[in-house]
Amino acid sequence: MAKKNAFYAQSGGVTAVINASACGVIETARKNKDKIGKVYAGRNGIIGALTEDLIDTAKESAKDIAALRHTPSGAFGSCRFKLKGLAENKLQYERLIEVFKAHNIGYFFYNGGGDSADTCLKVSQLSEKMGYPLQAIHVPKTVDNDLPITDCCPGFGSVAKYVAVSVREASFDVASMSKTSTKVFVMEVMGRHAGWIAAAGGLAADKDCDLPIVILFPEVPFGKERFLAKVDSMVKKFGYCSVVVSEGVKGEDGKFLSDQGLLDAFGHAQLGGVAPVVASMVKDALGYKFHWAVADYLQRAARHIASKTDVEQAYALGKKAVELALKGENAVMPTVERLSDQPYKWKIGVAPLDKVANVEKMMPRSFISRDGFGISDKCRAYLAPLIKGEDYPPFKDGLPQYVRLKNVAVPKKLVAFKV
Amino acid sequence: MAKKNAFYAQSGGVTAVINASACGVIETARKNKDKIGKVYAGRNGIIGALTEDLIDTAKESAKDIAALRHTPSGAFGSCRFKLKGLAENKLQYERLIEVFKAHNIGYFFYNGGGDSADTCLKVSQLSEKMGYPLQAIHVPKTVDNDLPITDCCPGFGSVAKYVAVSVREASFDVASMSKTSTKVFVMEVMGRHAGWIAAAGGLAADKDCDLPIVILFPEVPFGKERFLAKVDSMVKKFGYCSVVVSEGVKGEDGKFLSDQGLLDAFGHAQLGGVAPVVASMVKDALGYKFHWAVADYLQRAARHIASKTDVEQAYALGKKAVELALKGENAVMPTVERLSDQPYKWKIGVAPLDKVANVEKMMPRSFISRDGFGISDKCRAYLAPLIKGEDYPPFKDGLPQYVRLKNVAVPKKLVAFKV
Numbered sequence: 001m002a003k004k005n006a007f008y009a010q011s012g013g014v015t016a017v018i019n020a021s022a023c024g025v026i027e028t029a030r031k032n033k034d035k036i037g038k039v040y041a042g043r044n045g046i047i048g049a050l051t052e053d054l055i056d057t058a059k060e061s062a063k064d065i066a067a068l069r070h071t072p073s074g075a076f077g078s079c080r081f082k083l084k085g086l087a088e089n090k091l092q093y094e095r096l097i098e099v100f101k102a103h104n105i106g107y108f109f110y111n112g113g114g115d116s117a118d119t120c121l122k123v124s125q126l127s128e129k130m131g132y133p134l135q136a137i138h139v140p141k142t143v144d145n146d147l148p149i150t151d152c153c154p155g156f157g158s159v160a161k162y163v164a165v166s167v168r169e170a171s172f173d174v175a176s177m178s179k180t181s182t183k184v185f186v187m188e189v190m191g192r193h194a195g196w197i198a199a200a201g202g203l204a205a206d207k208d209c210d211l212p213i214v215i216l217f218p219e220v221p222f223g224k225e226r227f228l229a230k231v232d233s234m235v236k237k238f239g240y241c242s243v244v245v246s247e248g249v250k251g252e253d254g255k256f257l258s259d260q261g262l263l264d265a266f267g268h269a270q271l272g273g274v275a276p277v278v279a280s281m282v283k284d285a286l287g288y289k290f291h292w293a294v295a296d297y298l299q300r301a302a303r304h305i306a307s308k309t310d311v312e313q314a315y316a317l318g319k320k321a322v323e324l325a326l327k328g329e330n331a332v333m334p335t336v337e338r339l340s341d342q343p344y345k346w347k348i349g350v351a352p353l354d355k356v357a358n359v360e361k362m363m364p365r366s367f368i369s370r371d372g373f374g375i376s377d378k379c380r381a382y383l384a385p386l387i388k389g390e391d392y393p394p395f396k397d398g399l400p401q402y403v404r405l406k407n408v409a410v411p412k413k414l415v416a417f418k419v
Numbered sequence: 420m421a422k423k424n425a426f427y428a429q430s431g432g433v434t435a436v437i438n439a440s441a442c443g444v445i446e447t448a449r450k451n452k453d454k455i456g457k458v459y460a461g462r463n464g465i466i467g468a469l470t471e472d473l474i475d476t477a478k479e480s481a482k483d484i485a486a487l488r489h490t491p492s493g494a495f496g497s498c499r500f501k502l503k504g505l506a507e508n509k510l511q512y513e514r515l516i517e518v519f520k521a522h523n524i525g526y527f528f529y530n531g532g533g534d535s536a537d538t539c540l541k542v543s544q545l546s547e548k549m550g551y552p553l554q555a556i557h558v559p560k561t562v563d564n565d566l567p568i569t570d571c572c573p574g575f576g577s578v579a580k581y582v583a584v585s586v587r588e589a590s591f592d593v594a595s596m597s598k599t600s601t602k603v604f605v606m607e608v609m610g611r612h613a614g615w616i617a618a619a620g621g622l623a624a625d626k627d628c629d630l631p632i633v634i635l636f637p638e639v640p641f642g643k644e645r646f647l648a649k650v651d652s653m654v655k656k657f658g659y660c661s662v663v664v665s666e667g668v669k670g671e672d673g674k675f676l677s678d679q680g681l682l683d684a685f686g687h688a689q690l691g692g693v694a695p696v697v698a699s700m701v702k703d704a705l706g707y708k709f710h711w712a713v714a715d716y717l718q719r720a721a722r723h724i725a726s727k728t729d730v731e732q733a734y735a736l737g738k739k740a741v742e743l744a745l746k747g748e749n750a751v752m753p754t755v756e757r758l759s760d761q762p763y764k765w766k767i768g769v770a771p772l773d774k775v776a777n778v779e780k781m782m783p784r785s786f787i788s789r790d791g792f793g794i795s796d797k798c799r800a801y802l803a804p805l806i807k808g809e810d811y812p813p814f815k816d817g818l819p820q821y822v823r824l825k826n827v828a829v830p831k832k833l834v835a836f837k838v
C-alpha cells in the first residue's frame with residue numbers, strides 16, 4: 001500500500017504554544033518519511049479542508065518548522081467554525097472525506113478544544129462508514145483548560161504564567177502608589193465558563209511574596225456587598241489590593257457582570273469589559289482611586305513569557321499524535337498524565353475521543369477558598385507546576401523573532417465547494 | 420567637616436526601572452563611605468521627608484540592594500504630591516530643610532519627572548537662602564519620556580519594549596483568527612499628553628515583519644471617518660489590523676475620546692477607557708469583529724520584559740547622580756546623551772535643573788507619518804535602540820523574584836508635621 005499523507009489543522013482561539021504542537025506533528029512526521037508522506041495543513045483550520053485550500057508544509061525549511069516551537073498564534077490560520085451533527089451536516093463531512101481521498105490523506109490531526117474533538121471523532125466514524133478509513137487523532141489545545149481526562153491543556157500553562165507574573169508586577173506597582181494615589185488595581189482575564197485562568201492570578205502571591213489579591217471566579221455568584229467588604233478589608237490591612245476578575249463572572253441574577261448595558265451619551269450600546277464595571281463599583285462605594293487593565297489577546301499571545309512546561313507538553317502531544325497514528329490508533333487524543341506534584345512529573349497518556357468530545361472539565365469547588373475570593377492549597381498544588389520554567393524566544397533588536405511560513409498552496413484537484 | 424548623609428526619594432508614577440536608579444544611587448554611595456554617610460530613603464517619596472518618615476537603607480543587605488536592579492515599582496513607596504511655589508508653600512520647604520538638618524543630610528537625590536525636577540531645584544535654592552546648603556541632584560524617570568535635554572527618560576524604553584512586543588504578539592494572534600472571527604485588535608496605551616508610548620507600537624512591524632498597524636496619537640486630532648477608512652483599507656489588504664490608541668487621543672473638539680460620558684443602565688457615569696470606544700466605532704461602522712485590551716499598569720510594571728538599554732541607563736544615571744554630588748555639583752540632572760543611532764552609542768551628560776524644570780518635551784511632528792497613523796523613519800531610528808536587549812529578572816518556580824526591602828524607619832527627632 002502506498003504511504004498516506006497527513007492533514008493537520010488548528011481550530012478555535014489560538015494560543016502561545018499551539019504552533020509548538022504543530023512543530024511536534026510536522027517534525028515527527030518528517031522523521032518518519034518512510035511511513036508518512038507529506039503533511040498538509042488546512043489554511044484557516046478545517047475551512048481549508050472543506051475548500052481544498054491545503055498548505056504544503058514540505059515547502060518549509062527545517063529551520064522555519066523548528067521556529068514554530070517559539071512562535072505564538074496559529075501559523076496556518078485558525079477558524080471558529082463548528083461542524084454540526086452528522087444529520088444536519090452530512091454534506092460537509094462527506095466533502096472532507098472527498099478532499100482527503102483526493103489528496104491521499106490517511107491521517108487527520110486536529111489541534112483544538114472540545115468542539116474540534118467532537119468533529120475529529122465524527123470524521124473518524126464517517127470515514128469508516130464511507131469506506132475511506134482515516135486515522136483521526138485529536139491534539140488538545142485550549143487556554144480554557146476545560147478538556148477532560150488530560151491533566152491540563154496546552155496553552156493554559158502559558159496564560160496562567162502571564163497572569164501570575166502580571167498580577168505580581170502590577171501589585172508591586174499599586175503598592176508603591178497607594179499612599180497618595182491608586183489603592184485598587186483590577187485586571188480582567190479570560191475564562192467565560194471556568195475560573196482556571198482567574199485562579200492563576202492567585203499564584204502571584206506565595207509564601208515568599210505576600211500580596212493582597214481578590215479573585216472573582218465565574219463559579220461564584222458575584223455578591224456586591226461581600227466583594228466590597230473584602231476589598232475594603234484588604235486595603236485597610238495592606239494599604240492596597242489587586243482584583244483579578246474573570247470575564248465570565250455573573251451576578252446573582254445569572255447575568256454576566258460585563259453585560260451591564262453600557263450606553264454612550266447618545267444612548268448607543270457600548271461594548272465594555274467587566275474590569276471597568278468592578279472598578280467603578282469600588283470607586284462609588286469606597287472612594288478608592290483605582291486603575292484597571294484588560295489583558296485580552298495579550299494573555300494568550302504572550303509567547304515571550306510562555307511556560308517552559310507548557311511548551312514542552314504542547315510539543316510532546318503533537319509528537320505523540322503522530323506516533324499514535326503510526327501505531328494504528330484512531331479516534332484518540334494524547335493526554336498529559338500527572339505522576340506527581342512535587343517534584344512535578346508527567347507522562348503522555350491516551351484517551352479515547354468518545355470520552356473527550358462534548359465533556360467540559362469544570363474547576364472543582366475545592367480549588368476555591370472558603371470565602372470564594374482566593375485559591376485553595378489544592379488549587380495551588382495543581383497550578384504551580386504548570387507555570388514552571390521560562391522558554392524565551394530568540395530576540396533581535398529588542399523584538400522576539402517569530403516565524404511566518406511561506407504557506408504554499410497544494411494544487412486543487414476538485415471542484416469548488418461553498419462553506 | 421563631618422561627612423553628610425544622603426536623602427533619596429521616588430516620585431510620581433513608578434516604572435520597571437526606577438529601582439535600578441535607586442540601586443545605582445545606593446551602591447555608589449556605599450562605595451564612597453569615606454565621603455557619604457548613610458542613604459536615607461523617603462517612605463512614599465517626598466512625604467517621607469515632610470513627615471520625617473525616613474528609611475535607613477543601611478539596614479538592607481548588599482544582595483537586596485543589588486536585587487533592586489531587577490525589581491519593578493518603587494521599593495520605598497512613591498507619591499503623587501507636588502510641592503507648589505515657594506510663596507504658597509514656604510512652610511513645607513522649610514520643613515524639608517529642618518528634617519534634612521536634623522538628620523545631617525547634605526545630599527538630596529530626587530528620582531522623578533518634570534514636577535520633581537522643579538521641586539528639586541526649589542529645595543536647592545531655598546536651602547542656600549536658609550543657610551543650610553544642600554546638593555540637590557535630580558535623577559530622571561518617567562515612562563512619558565517628556566523631560567527635556569536628556570535624549571530619553573529611564574522607564575520609557577521598557578514600556579516601549581512591552582508595547583512593541585505585545586502589539587507584535589497580538590497581531591500574530593488576530594491574523595490567525597481573522598478568516599472567520601476577529602479582524603481588528605485595539606490596544607490602549609499610556610501617554611496622556613504625548614504619543615511616545617503609542618509610537619512604540621509602530622516598532623512591532625519592521626522590515627522583517629510586516630504587520631498592519633494603525634496608531635492614534637494624542638498629537639493628531641482624531642478624525643473618525645479618516646480613521647475608519649484607514650482601518651477598512653488595512654483589513655481589505657491584510658485581512659486584519661491592529662490599532663494602538665493612546666489614552667490621550669482627543670477629538671477635533673479637543674475633548675478626550677475616552678471621556679464619552681458612558682452611562683450604565685441606571686444612568687450612572689462609568690469610567691471607560693478609549694479602547695472600547697474606538698472598538699465600538701469600528702464595529703458599528705464596518706461590522707468587523709474586534710477584541711480590545713487596556714494595558715494600564717501592566718505596561719510600566721513589566722520588568723520581566725524590560726529593555727536592557729533602559730535598565731543600564733537607569734542604573735548609570737543613579738550612579739552618576741552620586742558622582743556629581745561628590746564632585747560638588749548642585750541643582751543638576753544627569754542626562755542620556757546619544758552619540759549615534761547605529762550602532763547605538765550613548766554617554767551620560769549633565770543638565771542644569773533650571774533648564775529642566777517645567778519644560779515638557781513633546782514628540783516632534785516629524786516623528787509621525789504623513790497620514791498621521793504611523794511612525795516615520797526618523798522616529799524608528801530614535802526609538803529602536805531604546806528597546807534593545809533583554810534583562811530578565813531571576814525566576815523561581817515560574818515567577819520573577821522581586822525583592823521587598825525591610826524598610827526600617829530611622830528614629831524621629833522632630834515634632835510631628837501635618838502634610
